[in-house]
Amino acid sequence: MAETVLVKGNEAIAMGAIEAGCRFYFGYPITPQNDIPEYMSKHLPGTGGTFIQAESEIASINMLLGAGATGARAMTSSSSPGISLKQEGISYLCGSQIPGVIVNMSRSGPGLGGISPSQGDYFQATRGGGHGDYRTIVLAPHSVQENYDLTMKAFDLSDKYRNPVLILGDALLGQMKEPLKKHSYRKKEYSKDWILTGTKGRRPRLLKSLYLSEGELTDHNWLLYKKYKRMKCEIMFETQFLEGAKLIVVAFGSVARIIKTSIQMVRDRGMKVGLFRPITLFPFPYDALEKISLSIKNFMAVELNTGQMVEDLKLAVGHKKNQVDFYGRPPGSIPSPDELYNEVKKVYKKRIG
Amino acid sequence: MKQVFKRPEALVDVPFHFCPGCHHGIVHRLVAECIDRYGLREKTIGVASVGCSVFLYDYIDVDVVEAPHGRAPAVATGVKRACPDNFVFTYQGDGDLAAIGTAEIIHAANRGERLTVVFVNNTVFGMTGGQMAPTTMAGQETTTTPFGRQTDTNGFPIKMAELLSQLPGTTFIARAAVNTPKNLMRAKKLLRKAFEVQTENQGFGFVEFLSACPTNWKMSPEQANKRVGEEMIPYFPLGIFKGELK
Numbered sequence A: 001m002a003e004t005v006l007v008k009g010n011e012a013i014a015m016g017a018i019e020a021g022c023r024f025y026f027g028y029p030i031t032p033q034n035d036i037p038e039y040m041s042k043h044l045p046g047t048g049g050t051f052i053q054a055e056s057e058i059a060s061i062n063m064l065l066g067a068g069a070t071g072a073r074a075m076t077s078s079s080s081p082g083i084s085l086k087q088e089g090i091s092y093l094c095g096s097q098i099p100g101v102i103v104n105m106s107r108s109g110p111g112l113g114g115i116s117p118s119q120g121d122y123f124q125a126t127r128g129g130g131h132g133d134y135r136t137i138v139l140a141p142h143s144v145q146e147n148y149d150l151t152m153k154a155f156d157l158s159d160k161y162r163n164p165v166l167i168l169g170d171a172l173l174g175q176m177k178e179p180l181k182k183h184s185y186r187k188k189e190y191s192k193d194w195i196l197t198g199t200k201g202r203r204p205r206l207l208k209s210l211y212l213s214e215g216e217l218t219d220h221n222w223l224l225y226k227k228y229k230r231m232k233c234e235i236m237f238e239t240q241f242l243e244g245a246k247l248i249v250v251a252f253g254s255v256a257r258i259i260k261t262s263i264q265m266v267r268d269r270g271m272k273v274g275l276f277r278p279i280t281l282f283p284f285p286y287d288a289l290e291k292i293s294l295s296i297k298n299f300m301a302v303e304l305n306t307g308q309m310v311e312d313l314k315l316a317v318g319h320k321k322n323q324v325d326f327y328g329r330p331p332g333s334i335p336s337p338d339e340l341y342n343e344v345k346k347v348y349k350k351r352i353g
Numbered sequence B: 001m002k003q004v005f006k007r008p009e010a011l012v013d014v015p016f017h018f019c020p021g022c023h024h025g026i027v028h029r030l031v032a033e034c035i036d037r038y039g040l041r042e043k044t045i046g047v048a049s050v051g052c053s054v055f056l057y058d059y060i061d062v063d064v065v066e067a068p069h070g071r072a073p074a075v076a077t078g079v080k081r082a083c084p085d086n087f088v089f090t091y092q093g094d095g096d097l098a099a100i101g102t103a104e105i106i107h108a109a110n111r112g113e114r115l116t117v118v119f120v121n122n123t124v125f126g127m128t129g130g131q132m133a134p135t136t137m138a139g140q141e142t143t144t145t146p147f148g149r150q151t152d153t154n155g156f157p158i159k160m161a162e163l164l165s166q167l168p169g170t171t172f173i174a175r176a177a178v179n180t181p182k183n184l185m186r187a188k189k190l191l192r193k194a195f196e197v198q199t200e201n202q203g204f205g206f207v208e209f210l211s212a213c214p215t216n217w218k219m220s221p222e223q224a225n226k227r228v229g230e231e232m233i234p235y236f237p238l239g240i241f242k243g244e245l246k
């Protein structure tokens, strides 16, 4: 089935989900991710699945909670303002340990903002986003192919940890068209001894997040904390040109894609610049970056916001005498490879000469 | 000797946490009786809401998922679509269903989801200490309407059964009370029908129960029970608003 097709990033997500066995999709329209519900509405029924255009993002996330509680693979997608509305539900999913995949093809804020690409939702995605001390795994693709592959992966991780998984893209990743190599997928099976099916032959099961008895909630929070720690083994990142590099550019998602071209340009002019691209934003690759910082002292974060991931970068490498520079682009326009080339060059000249 | 009264099998043998004279306990029992009657205990998935009935799972011996405040109909939609052969019900208070969760109940009803909704209208937010609910009666004193509910600024008590019965997607909509033996017997019949429309795959079934909250009404159980008949029923008429009993 290694067929290659030319598709939009949003479609790749929908295709990956269906291939991964997602049979329930709940969503509410919002630009720039409408291709996802549109694709699902067309293709899910043929697989025996269910598509519901819900009355709101709040309803969508709670439908996902219900389907997830029965062990079904379910997905919802939205964009920034809609993801804000889903936060209460995501918190309940985490508290009740119910899996589900949530896609944020983010747009720009705050408020209604605009529909241009932005990475302004990084904090919201990686710090939980809703109330309570919880985390979701966050996957950040940077190509149409990764949209597809990481969506499949998201379903496995979600089942494995009984925790929602977020895919964080943006308008650019959703709208761009690229060749996609489709491939079949072997669903990983995880224990389902918690799902609600009716009590036939067993004691009743309960999925809840309310813990009122003495000490119960403390224990529950520690249990979740240990789970988030265990997720460290899922950390993914990509590196380029680390060998002999004097400056490491750190970027994720769409801007990482653009900056790959810029890095090639600076390297062609003899500047020793490498790339570090986190693919899991939570868990963040702190240890890998820290290790790199033992031999390379200069880092530069590049983001489509005014500075969010850079804080994680500083947590990872900000000790000792390392330098962390930042270039941020608030929403409104996308930097070209040439512009980013200039920004990287400036930092390189300042720090290395 | 013939046993004429026993605990329904689906009702766990523990004391309720409800206040004396609270009607939640009676409605719980009616739900458990219906689960028994239709042999649904092993195929039921309940959706608990946020309110005094949040501990539904301590009393009704079935699988339960807890929904965020107001969202039970959306959660139940997800459950039922994934498990169409299971019996799925929500149990919601009037703050839950008629305030924060208005959108979810209207749209689940309008889609004609195969769900049974048990709606407990006690004219207050019970769990949070007796604040005004959308169903609070005109003039009723609550902790947030200390001078009585003023309809010109607080609006009017919402009649959810009537409202939902306007939606073509619904199949059975009724209002019941459990304040007298006669009303209780009638309530049982109505709830059975709301179960049957799901077990027979006909559509969305809904019963509103007018219920006493003696604690937040600051009344004795007797007074509170009396209030249901004297004040609530005249405004919230009992009956069937959609569908019929066969």
Ligand SMILES: Cc1ncc(C[n+]2csc(CCOP(=O)(O)OP(=O)(O)O)c2C)c(N)n1
Binding pocket: B050, B051, B052, B053, B069, B092, B093, B094, B095, B096, B097, B120, B122, B124, B125, B126, B127, B128, B133
């Ligand atoms: C999002 C959110 N807002 C508010 C609350 C607080 N809260 C808990 S129960 C409740 C109202 C319950 O009233 P009702 O649904 O009428 O149930 P009752 O206790 O009267 O049976 C409220 C406002 C909450 N849990 N979640």
Ligand code: SF4
Binding pocket: B017, B018, B019, B021, B022, B023, B024, B052, B122, B126, B127, B212, B213, B214, B215, B216
């Ligand atoms: S506060 Fe009211 S609704 Fe809640 S248990 Fe007591 S009487 Fe019942």
Ligand SMILES: [Mg+2]
Binding pocket: B051, B093, B094, B095, B120, B121, B122, B123, B124, B125, B126, B133
């Ligand atoms: Mg109430």
